[in-house]
Amino acid sequence: MKTKNSRTEGSRYYPKRYDFDPNSRNAILDEGLVCHVSFLVDNQPFIIPTSYCRVDDTIYLHGSVGSHFFMQMAKGIPVCVAVTHVDGLVLARSVFHHSMNYRSVVTFGKTRLVETEEERWLAAEKFTEHVIPGRWEEARQPNKSELKKTMFIAVEIEEASVKYRAHGVVDDEEDLGMGIWSGVIPLKLAPQQIESDEAGIANVKMPDYVKNYQR
Amino acid sequence: MKTKNSRTEGSRYYPKRYDFDPNSRNAILDEGLVCHVSFLVDNQPFIIPTSYCRVDDTIYLHGSVGSHFFMQMAKGIPVCVAVTHVDGLVLARSVFHHSMNYRSVVTFGKTRLVETEEERWLAAEKFTEHVIPGRWEEARQPNKSELKKTMFIAVEIEEASVKYRAHGVVDDEEDLGMGIWSGVIPLKLAPQQIESDEAGIANVKMPDYVKNYQR
Numbered sequence: 370m371k372t373k374n375s376r377t378e379g380s381r382y383y384p385k386r387y388d389f390d391p392n393s394r395n396a397i398l399d400e401g402l403v404c405h406v407s408f409l410v411d412n413q414p415f416i417i418p419t420s421y422c423r424v425d426d427t428i429y430l431h432g433s434v435g436s437h438f439f440m441q442m443a444k445g446i447p448v449c450v451a452v453t454h455v456d457g458l459v460l461a462r463s464v465f466h467h468s469m470n471y472r473s474v475v476t477f478g479k480t481r482l483v484e485t486e487e488e489r490w491l492a493a494e495k496f497t498e499h500v501i502p503g504r505w506e507e508a509r510q511p512n513k514s515e516l517k518k519t520m521f522i523a524v525e526i527e528e529a530s531v532k533y534r535a536h537g538v539v540d541d542e543e544d545l546g547m548g549i550w551s552g553v554i555p556l557k558l559a560p561q562q563i564e565s566d567e568a569g570i571a572n573v574k575m576p577d578y579v580k581n582y583q584r
Numbered sequence: 585m586k587t588k589n590s591r592t593e594g595s596r597y598y599p600k601r602y603d604f605d606p607n608s609r610n611a612i613l614d615e616g617l618v619c620h621v622s623f624l625v626d627n628q629p630f631i632i633p634t635s636y637c638r639v640d641d642t643i644y645l646h647g648s649v650g651s652h653f654f655m656q657m658a659k660g661i662p663v664c665v666a667v668t669h670v671d672g673l674v675l676a677r678s679v680f681h682h683s684m685n686y687r688s689v690v691t692f693g694k695t696r697l698v699e700t701e702e703e704r705w706l707a708a709e710k711f712t713e714h715v716i717p718g719r720w721e722e723a724r725q726p727n728k729s730e731l732k733k734t735m736f737i738a739v740e741i742e743e744a745s746v747k748y749r750a751h752g753v754v755d756d757e758e759d760l761g762m763g764i765w766s767g768v769i770p771l772k773l774a775p776q777q778i779e780s781d782e783a784g785i786a787n788v789k790m791p792d793y794v795k796n797y798q799r
Contacts, residue, residue, distance in 0.1 A: 376628065376630075402670050402673075402684065402771075403668055403670055403684070403686065405620040405622075405631055405633075405666055405668070407620075407622035407629040407630070407631045407664070408629050409624060409627070409629055412624070412662075413591065413662060413664075413692070414622040414623050414624055414629055414662065414663060414664045415591075415622070415664055415690075416620055416622045416631070416664045416665075416666040416690055417666075417690070418620075418666055418668040418686070418688045418690075420684060447627075447628060447629060448629060449622070449628075449629045449630055449631045450631075451620055451631040451632075451633055453618050453620070453633040455617050455618055455773065457776075458617075458715060458716060458797075460716065460719065460723075460794065461723070462723060462724055463723060463724040463725075463726070463730070464708065464712050464719075464720065464723045464724065464725055464726050464730075465726050465727075465730040465733075465734075467712065467715070467719075467723070469617065469618070469635060469715075471618065471633070473633045475630075475631055475632070475633075477628070493679065497679050497682065500673060500682070500684075501673060501675065501769075504675065504679075504682075505679065507764060507765075508675070508676070508677060508678060508679045508682070508764060509677055509678040509679065509759055509762060509764065510678075510679055511678070511679050511680050512680075515678070515679075515680040518680075519680075537779065537781060538781040538783075540781075540783070544724055545783045547724060548787070548788055549722060549723060549724065549788070550722075550780070550788050550789065550790050550791055550794065551780070551781040551783075551788075552778060552779050552780040552781045552790075552794070553778070553779045553781075554716075554775050554776075554778050554794060554797050555775070555776040555777065555778070555779065556617075556773050556774065556775060556776065556799070557773070557774060557776050558670065558771050558772070558773055558774075559771065559772060559773075559774040560769050560770070560771060561672075561769075561770040561771065561772050562770065563767060563768070563769050563770070564752065564767050564768045564770065565765070565766070565767040566752060566753040566755075566766040566767045566768075568753075568755070568760045568766075572763070573763055573764070573765050573766075574765065575765050575767075576765055579675065579765065579767070579769060582673075582769050584771070
């Protein structure tokens with residue numbers, strides 16, 4: 370499904386780097402841990418990096434009920450939400466053809482304060498499962514007071530544009546024989562040595578969804 | 585050095601998560617590969633994810649001279665530039681205390697088209713060295729025609745705010761003994777198996793700055 374318009378029009382220089390398939394959009398959104406949310410206050414653009422999750426065409430954000438930024442968003446304002454994955458460094462022989470492999474989604478929508486308890490509960494569950502599947506059922510779920518302290522904001526995705534680069538080195542023919550090493554260093558957000566919390570840990574095993582965590 | 589004002593005021597809820605030391609700001613900026621740049625067009629906030637580098641208090645961006653976004657920025661407009669590192673997942677016993685370890689910088693400034701050949705050359709070198717130190721001296725450096733096709737934009741950092749979380753699990757006392765595994769999964773953007781380009785590769789060794797690449 371290719372839908373183009375003023376906010377999500379592809380570049381005439383790199384048409385191959387755009388993808389308007391909602392499945393591509395969802396895959397990138399579902400892999401990310403942090404999004405960047407942009408909005409205006411008094412004509413000044415602001416960005417907040419924050420965690421999120423997606424349910425169908427809705428992105429959920431959450432923050433403290435006292436947060437200045439979230440209070441702005443509770444009013445219902447236009448925002449742009451972007452998620453980017455850096456997949457690798459592309460080292461060409463010429464500096465000019467150096468590049469990065471990446472996947473990014475830029476979405477546009479309007480914020481809406483989540484008001485019903487049902488949708489807040491849904492968002493809380495999806496947030497947890499978005500970050501680490503399996504955790505919601507095992508962890509101690511929120512009580513009413515905790516849920517009250519959290520503000521959930523929904524952003525209905527009105528438009529989205531996906532951009533990516535996912536290939537090797539492209540060099541000018543005449544540079545190939547220069548004897549300069551060239552190639553791709555793939556990059557991945559990878560789990561490191563896991564640190565168990567020491568308190569009350571006797572007889573508590575590390576669950577498989579933690580041990581085998583991969584993004 | 586603590587400087588606070590309307591755009592970079594710390595949260596009254598999490599004062600410990602703010603840091604106004606320019607060295608912290610620079611360390612986070614210098615480690616990142618991609619920034620998110622936010623600006624307005626007709627009252628609509630836009631974000632572009634793009635590569636960058638820093639020289640003193642200036643962030644350089646670059647793009648194709650034909651890029652719509654870069655042509656907007658060439659006019660000199662207010663932008664917000666953010667860089668975020670996800671350092672780990674903090675899995676508390678309660679869903680409510682789940683968190684992430686991260687470091688982020690949000691900067692504010694105005695764009696300026698880089699016009700002199702000297703500053704363009706400097707930016708090109710710094711870009712390359714920002715991504716992979718050692719590469720500029722080895723790769724084939726840009727010629728005049730390549731440099732002409734690239735637009736460099738400078739953003740003088742007027743204000744910046746650094747936020748981070750860098751500690752273990754915080755749980756309510758009464759949840760500690762629940763028998764739920766709890767801890768931190770550290771995350772790192774880590775190099776994977778390097779892929780050498782096949783063309784003209786005879787007798788070309790992989791340089792150490794590639795082999796040992798770490799972000």
